[in-house]
Amino acid sequence: MARSISDIQSFQPVARTLMGPGPSDIYPAVLQALSRPTVGHLDPLFIAMMDEVKQLLQYAFQTENPFTLAISAPGSAGMEACFVNLVEPGEKVIVCRNGVFGDRMRENVERCGATAVMVDDAWGAPVSPEKVKQALKDHPDASTLAFVHAETSTGACSDAQTLARLAREHGCLTIVDAVTSLGGVPLKVDEWQLDAVYSGSQKCLSCVPGLSPVTFSSRAVAKMQARTHKVQSWFLDQAWCLVIGAGKVNAAITIPRRSIACMPCMSLYCGFIKKGLKTHGNVIKTCINTSKRGWMNSGSRLWLSRLIGCRSLMQSLFPMVWTMRPCASIYSIPITSKLVLD
Ligand SMILES: Cc1ncc(COP(=O)(O)O)c(C=O)c1O
Numbered sequence: 001m002a003r004s005i006s007d008i009q010s011f012q013p014v015a016r017t018l019m020g021p022g023p024s025d026i027y028p029a030v031l032q033a034l035s036r037p038t039v040g041h042l043d044p045l046f047i048a049m050m051d052e053v054k055q056l057l058q059y060a061f062q063t064e065n066p067f068t069l070a071i072s073a074p075g076s077a078g079m080e081a082c083f084v085n086l087v088e089p090g091e092k093v094i095v096c097r098n099g100v101f102g103d104r105m106r107e108n109v110e111r112c113g114a115t116a117v118m119v120d121d122a123w124g125a126p127v128s129p130e131k132v133k134q135a136l137k138d139h140p141d142a143s144t145l146a147f148v149h150a151e152t153s154t155g156a157c158s159d160a161q162t163l164a165r166l167a168r169e170h171g172c173l174t175i176v177d178a179v180t181s182l183g184g185v186p187l188k189v190d191e192w193q194l195d196a197v198y199s200g201s202q203k204c205l206s207c208v209p210g211l212s213p214v215t216f217s218s219r220a221v222a223k224m225q226a227r228t229h230k231v232q233s234w235f236l237d238q239a240w241c242l243v244i245g246a247g248k249v250n251a252a253i254t255i256p257r258r259s260i261a262c263m264p265c266m267s268l269y270c271g272f273i274k275k276g277l278k279t280h281g282n283v284i285k286t287c288i289n290t291s292k293r294g295w296m297n298s299g300s301r302l303w304l305s306r307l308i309g310c311r312s313l314m315q316s317l318f319p320m321v322w323t324m325r326p327c328a329s330i331y332s333i334p335i336t337s338k339l340v341l342d
Contacts, residue, residue, distance in 0.1 A: 023202040023209050024287075030207065033262040041255040047248065050255075053263050054247030060182060060205065060277065061197060061215045063189035068215040069246040070201065070263065071236070072255050075179040078198030078212030080108055081236040082175045083146075086196055086220060088229050089113030092142045094135050094172070096127040096163070100153035101177055105146045112232070117142060127158040129166060136170040145172045150181035150310040157185065157310035161192040168193060173220060179203055182213065183277065184284040184312025195220040201263070204284050204312050208259050285311045 018025045039046050058068045071077050083105070087093055091114040095105045098121040109116040119135045121128050127147050136142065145167035149160045160176060167174045173195040181187050182197075184204030189197055195217045202209035216224070216238070224238060231237035240250050249255060288311065 024204070024206045024284075026206060026208060030262045034208065034258050036258075036261065038257065041249055041257055046255075046257060046261075049261060050249055051247050053260055056263060057213045057215070060213065061189045062187065062191065062277070063215050063217075065189065065215045065217055067221055067238075067241065067246040069213075069241060070260060071198075071212040071214055072210075072253065072260075073212060073235075074210055075198065075200030075203070075212050076104075077236060078179075078200070078214045079104065079177060080233065081212070081214060081238060082196040082198050082216075083108035083112055084231050084233045084236050085216075085224050085227075085238045086173060086175060087112040087114045087144060088227060091115070091144070092117060092139055093144045093146055093175075094119060094132065094139060094142050096121070096132065096145075096147035096158070098125055098127055098154070098156055098158070099123050099148065099151035101148045101151055101179070105148070105175070105177070109146070124154045124156055126156045127163060129159060129162045132163055133166050136166060136172065140170065142170070142172055144175055146175040146177075148177040148179075149187065150178070150185065150313060152180045152313060155309045155313040157181070157313075160187070160194065164192050164194050173223060180312055181310065184281055185310060186281070189215055189217075193217070201259070204281070205263075207263055210256060210259050211263070281312070288312060 053070060054068055057070060058064060061068060071081055087109060089112065091112075093109045093114050093116055095102060095109055095116045096119045097103050097106065106116040106118060117135055117139050119127070119131045121131065132145065132147075136145070145163065147158060147160070147163055150157050164174045164176075176194050176197045178187050178197050179200045180203045182199035182204060183206075187197075196214070198212055198214045199205070200209070201207040201211035201213065205213070221242065224242065231239065235253070240252060241248075244250065
């Protein structure tokens with residue numbers, strides 16, 4: 001029964017241990033940063049800080065792309081931003097689907113008025129470079145190859161470097177979902193020549209939810225600049241950033257200052273900058289391995305072998321089942337590395 005609004009108290013969540021990549025536990029110092037005073041999003045102090053955030057994200061993505069920023073919305077908005085800015089109506093996009101998030105890519109392609117050519121692999125298997133190679137050969141008119149680096153719904157990790165190389169050999173751009181890989185496993189945007197990559201602040205970066213780090217290569221920027229159709233989403237149209245410069249404040253929207261401001265704090269305190277990305281990835285790996293051990297000690301099994309399982313994700317035997325409920329009852333901790341489908 002609905003309560004009267006006067007009975008509603010300030011939200012007091014219980015302290016949980018979040019071992020999976022997203023949402024993950026937040027460093028106490030980062031939580032403190034959230035309570036610092038508000039400054040306007042056009043305040044010079046804030047604008048200077050945005051440049052620092054851009055620099056930190058470039059480090060996380062291992063890129064020098066000038067067009068690297070945090071979109072003011074969760075990972076799904078980063079996904080949509082990449083598709084709506086890079087895919088035009090009538091184009092053909094090769095989409096790799098080996099779990100839930102590959103299918104979301106298909107949805108995005110179709111909503112852009114383009115055709116999605118699906119390359120399907122079994123749930124739990126990584127994307128097959130052989131199948132991708134064949135699809136690129138069969139569809140020489142494809143403009144883009146889209147794939148998920150770490151498919152969270154199953155825990156499978158695909159070979160982003162090889163897939164990107166195949167795309168380049170066929171003149172295609174790449175759109176890469178790195179929501180649960182950025183900060184958790186090696187992701188080398190420049191070395192692997194990835195074109196549009198998006199992630200989520202709440203996953204392996206251990207920041208607060210609600211931001212989507214994205215980076216666009218110069219090839220991706222050239223494609224955006226050559227568009228013949230207006231981007232159908234006003235909010236996610238990156239043309240603004242192309243005009244004012246990524247990392248600069250878009251005066252047209254009110255940026256969630258607190259969330260963005262805790263990013264520099266997060267990266268300093270979790271050792272991300274001081275100790276390096278590799279060490280940060282190892283912390284994530286330790287958390288996941290602890291979860292995996294707990295899971296197996298309870299008599300359950302892991303679904304994927306260590307060879308194809310992403311080390312930033314837990315691959316329980318029930319990829320389609322909400323693991324939070326059984327885990328919460330066994331260990332009193334939620335392990336939220338899987339998706340609800342039941
Ligand atoms: C691989 C992948 N892509 C996209 C998303 C969507 O991100 P968000 O929930 O931040 O919108 C998720 C979320 O779990 C994900 O794991």
